[in-house]
Amino acid sequence: MRELSTRAVTGVIYVAVTLLAAWFGPFTTTLIFLPVCMLGARELHRLALPGQNGAVQAWYMLVAGAMHVAVAAVAFPGPWHPGFTIAVAFLLLLLSIAWLLLRGPRNPFTELGALVLTMVLVGLPFGLLAHFFTHGPWMLIGFMVLLWTNDTGAYLVGRSIGRTPLLPAVSPKKTVEGLLGGIVLTLLVAWLLSRAIPEPGLRDWLGCGVIIAITSTIGDLLESALKRARGVKDSGTLLPGHGGILDRFDGFLLAAPATLIYLHLLS
Numbered sequence: 001m002r003e004l005s006t007r008a009v010t011g012v013i014y015v016a017v018t019l020l021a022a023w024f025g026p027f028t029t030t031l032i033f034l035p036v037c038m039l040g041a042r043e044l045h046r047l048a049l050p051g052q053n054g055a056v057q058a059w060y061m062l063v064a065g066a067m068h069v070a071v072a073a074v075a076f077p078g079p080w081h082p083g084f085t086i087a088v089a090f091l092l093l094l095l096s097i098a099w100l101l102l103r104g105p106r107n108p109f110t111e112l113g114a115l116v117l118t119m120v121l122v123g124l125p126f127g128l129l130a131h132f133f134t135h136g137p138w139m140l141i142g143f144m145v146l147l148w149t150n151d152t153g154a155y156l157v158g159r160s161i162g163r164t165p166l167l168p169a170v171s172p173k174k175t176v177e178g179l180l181g182g183i184v185l186t187l188l189v190a191w192l193l194s195r196a197i198p199e200p201g202l203r204d205w206l207g208c209g210v211i212i213a214i215t216s217t218i219g220d221l222l223e224s225a226l227k228r229a230r231g232v233k234d235s236g237t238l239l240p241g242h243g244g245i246l247d248r249f250d251g252f253l254l255a256a257p258a259t260l261i262y263l264h265l266l267s
């Protein structure tokens with residue numbers, strides 16, 4: 001019971017911070033989630049390269065933070081262009097390669113791969129948060145609500161009636177019933193959102209619901225696979241009752257890019 005209470009308090013704070021960011025717009029959202037992105041990069045570094053020194057960890061955080069800002073900047077009012085993000089990403093890659101070569105890495109495949117994964121799996125999704133505002137002021141809130149709904153629905157249904165393992169080799173607690181329960185509840189909330197927020201329309205809210213439910217589940221399973229490979233329960237201890245940043249945002253990391261691609265294709 002105490003663990004559930006702690007988890008609930010942390011969840012409320014998380015929701016409050018997200019709503020605050022959405023209220024003040026893309027620039028504030030980028031600033032609020034910048035440290036979150038960098039801490040997530042630190043956790044990914046610990047999973048990918050356990051035992052590395054603090055300088056390596058700091059570089060991962062710096063790369064993720066720079067990628068986060070570069071991606072978000074395109075959504076700000078001003079002369080920014082997508083080519084700016086591509087240029088920054090390539091510069092970060094070049095600097096990372098040079099830094100790895102200067103350090104004399106024992107396993108350049110693993111270290112460079114982990115750095116690229118940090119840019120793509122952590123820096124990119126967090127930076128894309130600012131782009132939800134280009135689809136309307138309420139789109140970020142709607143996205144987050146659907147993300148939380150799927151997570152909650154899958155947890156409650158899976159815990160109460162879940163019997164059929166989804167991918168037992170990756171996550172023994174995930175069930176097919178939980179997956180379906182999350183999808184159904186997400187679609188129901190997507191329908192309610194379409195009634196409260198007419199844009200982008202019922203069909204597109206339902207489409208976002210399906211995409212979020214599927215991609216967030218894949219993201220959850222991916223993080224479970226990474227943790228299982230290292231023999232750890234959580235990616236960190238920063239968030240009481242939840243674990244680390246990656247434990248809380250695992251579904252978000254794939255759902256955010258997928259949802260924005262869907263919305264961009266519609267427009």
